[in-house]
Amino acid sequence: MSTIQTQTRAENFNPLDVVEQILxxxxxPFDRCSDQEMxxxxxxxxxxxxxxFAWSEDASAMHYTCAFDLPVPSERKPAVHELLSLTNEKLWLGHFCMWDDENLPMFRYALPLRGTQGLETGxxxxxxxTALLECERFYPAFQWVIWGGRPPHEALMAAMFETVGEA
Incomplete structure (x- = not known):
């Protein structure tokens, strides 16, 4: 009987309620467009x-994107696509892609929640x-490729450069 109750609780759970609490x-400030989007x-x-944030009850998954305000001119799209590929090799979670409707790079992740008690705050x-850290880390590479005309591999190396010590 506890299994049936557990399944019922999980089925009635909307992870966007947790998202709303965290935000x-x-x-x-956020906009909860519907029970499925915010x-x-x-x-x-x-x-x-x-x-x-988008919740799909049919897929039992939450889809998440984080786009930067850095429009990609059409002539720079091939270089940005190469940078996306190089950048994704450096990620453990999620991936970068292009939001074609807006010509913006974005970080994407889908979190499957089937068989769980729902989305946990942690x-x-x-x-x-993770999304904010990765966007902040790689933003300079995208900027150098898009506005600076730098080659993708060079822009990525510069963005990954970490200073050690103090001056």
């Missing part, structure tokens, strides 16, 4: 990021933190 905690603008070091915090 409230961060004091980030968006939020988050300030970053390099730009404001547009986050989108999972969501890790997801948002």
């Amino acid at each position: 409230d905690d961060y004091a980030w 968006t939020v603008q988050v300030p970053g070091r390099w730009c404001d990021y547009s986050m989108h 999972q969501l915090e890790d997801l948002v933190e």
Whole structure:
């Protein structure tokens, strides 16, 4: 009997309720478009990021994107696609891709939730933190390719460069 109750609780659970709680905690204004979608603008070091959360009950998964405000001119798209490929090799979770409707690079991740008790607060915090860290880390590479005309491999190496010590 506990299995049936557990399944019922999980089926009635909407992970966007947890997302809403977390966004409230961060004091980030958001728009809950429907029971299946919500968006939020988050300030970053390099730009404001547009986050989108979507819940699919049929797939029992939450889809998450974090786009940067860095439009890609059509002549730079081939170089950006090469950079996307190189960048994705460096990631453990999620991936970067192009949002073709808006010509913007974005980080994407889908979180399957079937068979779970729903989305845990820690999972969501890790997801948002990972996306923001990766977007902040790779934003300069995208900027150098898009606006600086740099080759993708060179821009990525420069973005991955870490300083050691103090001057």
